[in-house]
Amino acid sequence: MRPLSLRRTYFFRSAAAKTLAASRPVRHNQGMGDRRSCVIVGAGMAGLTAAEELNKNGWRVTVLDKGRRPGGRMATRSQGEMRFDHGAQFFTVRDARFAERVASWGAAGWVKPWFEESGHTRYCGVDGMNRIMCERAKPLDVRLETTVSGIESADNRWLLRTQAGEVFEADALVMTPPVPQTLALIGTCALPDAVTSVLRRLSYQPCFAVLASLDGSSAIPSPGCVQLEEGPIAFLADNTQKGISQGPAAITIHASPGFTREFFDAPYEDVARRLLEASRPWLGSTPREWQVHRWKFSLATQTAPEPCLFSSSPAPVAFAGDALCGARIEGAFLSGLAAAARLLQDFA
Numbered sequence: 001m002r003p004l005s006l007r008r009t010y011f012f013r014s015a016a017a018k019t020l021a022a023s024r025p026v027r028h029n030q031g032m033g034d035r036r037s038c039v040i041v042g043a044g045m046a047g048l049t050a051a052e053e054l055n056k057n058g059w060r061v062t063v064l065d066k067g068r069r070p071g072g073r074m075a076t077r078s079q080g081e082m083r084f085d086h087g088a089q090f091f092t093v094r095d096a097r098f099a100e101r102v103a104s105w106g107a108a109g110w111v112k113p114w115f116e117e118s119g120h121t122r123y124c125g126v127d128g129m130n131r132i133m134c135e136r137a138k139p140l141d142v143r144l145e146t147t148v149s150g151i152e153s154a155d156n157r158w159l160l161r162t163q164a165g166e167v168f169e170a171d172a173l174v175m176t177p178p179v180p181q182t183l184a185l186i187g188t189c190a191l192p193d194a195v196t197s198v199l200r201r202l203s204y205q206p207c208f209a210v211l212a213s214l215d216g217s218s219a220i221p222s223p224g225c226v227q228l229e230e231g232p233i234a235f236l237a238d239n240t241q242k243g244i245s246q247g248p249a250a251i252t253i254h255a256s257p258g259f260t261r262e263f264f265d266a267p268y269e270d271v272a273r274r275l276l277e278a279s280r281p282w283l284g285s286t287p288r289e290w291q292v293h294r295w296k297f298s299l300a301t302q303t304a305p306e307p308c309l310f311s312s313s314p315a316p317v318a319f320a321g322d323a324l325c326g327a328r329i330e331g332a333f334l335s336g337l338a339a340a341a342r343l344l345q346d347f348a
Contacts, residue, residue: 035060036347039160039168041148041185042176044072045329046320048136049336050174055140057344062168063140064160066147069130070137073295074329076128077211081246082239084211085129086293089225089237089252090114090122091329097337098330110135114242115223128244151186153314172316172343176336178204178297179323186317195311195319198304202323206264207234207298208255210275212283212290218249219284232259232278248288253279260294268292300327307338310346318342 036059040047043065051061069075073087093099102123105111110132114124125131150161151173158173175182179202187196217240220226224241228234235254239245253275263271272290276283300323309319318339325331325338 036172037061037170038172038174038343039064039158039170040174040176041065041160041182042072042321043067043070043133043137043142043144044176044321045074045133045332046322046336046339047072047174047176048133048140048142049333050176050318050320050340051140051142052136053337053340054343057340060170061141062170063137063142064146064148064162064168065142065144068145069134070142070144071130071133073298074125074129074133076125076130076244077291078128079213079289082213082248082250083128083245084239084250084252085124085237085242085244086209086211086252087295088129088329089235089254090124090129092120092122093330094120095330095334098333101333105132105135108135112243115225124242125244128239148185151189153189156315158315158317171347172318174318174320174339174343176319176321176339178321179319180204180297182319190314191317192311192313195309198306198309199319201302202300202304203302204297204323205257205299205301206260207257207295208260208263208271208275209293209295210251210253210255210272210279210290211293212251212253212272212276212279212287214249214251214283214285215288216248216285218251218282220249220251220282226282228256232256232275236279236282249283249285251279251283251287257299260298264294268294303327307335308342310339310342312346316343316346 038061040051040063043063051063054061075087077084093102111123112126114122147163148160149163152159158170160168179199218238220238224238226236234256237252239250272292303323307325320335320339322332325335
């Protein structure tokens with residue numbers, strides 16, 4: 001059994017473009033013409049939703065994300081024909097606005113039902129959860145592998161600097177990363193205490209994910225998942241039963257928050273060994289390869305009731321994400337909607 005070697009895949013931004021950006025400072029002025037402009041940090045559910053809404057209302061919108069793919073915790077990794085959803089495993093639908101959007105994703109062939117429980121259908125991506133986000137990002141200006149290193153305000157506008165030396169300017173800003181990362185970037189700006197005090201109260205649980213390819217079928221019962229209340233494991237999913245992977249079983253193991261906190265800095269070989277051993281009753285076959293991913297900010301545990309936070313000082317900025325509208329994918333979607341609506345109202 002050996003660590004899984006994953007192929008690097010790049011989206012939307014070529015290596016040549018990245019090399020050019022790194023060689024000299026590049027300034028992007030988003031305020032040209034009569035169109036309002038916005039920079040959104042984070043290409044997850046909240047960020048892409050806000051971008052879609054502002055874009056269809058005529059705004060110039062640029063989304064910056066440090067990752068190789070859009071989607072945030074709606075993440076999928078591939079190895080040949082084997083695919084692993086290693087972040088969010090599914091989502092449910094309760095709000096009519098989200099239901100309408102999910103229906104459109106289903107019609108486009110991006111989403112399918114996985115199973116039903118407690119009266120709610122669990123939906124997943126047809127080729128993995130990340131497929132939904134990659135498709136949504138295609139018509140938008142999304143800059144991947146772009147790490148924001150500094151944020152400042154000047155003349156009621158925002159300036160964002162990246163590690164590659166680029167500078168993005170805009171009338172408005174939407175921040176969607178996990179709140180500790182958001183505060184690290186924007187904390188030096190003169191935000192109102194009423195906003196920062198709420199943000200500082202929000203918190204997250206960490207989670208280890210082990211992605212294991214087996215040499216045969218798993219013992220995970222239909223429909224391909226097990227949720228546990230005690231012990232080192234919180235959730236197991238068989239991505240082959242789920243219908244996003246081909247061939248032998250491709251297993252995702254999510255560790256419990258307690259286990260992840262205890263072994264947060266442990267070598268990944270030790271983490272994988274412990275979680276694979278604890279998963280043995282559900283594996284059914286021998287693991288051939290594995291990989292560990294550590295989510296530092298997995299699930300929001302202390303959330304705020306507001307769908308988004310907004311401040312017009314020092315310049316218009318909205319804060320969105322699943323910690324601001326319930327710790328669910330639907331909550332992140334509604335938070336992105338609310339952030340866009342608040343900016344449209346402010347600039348009306």
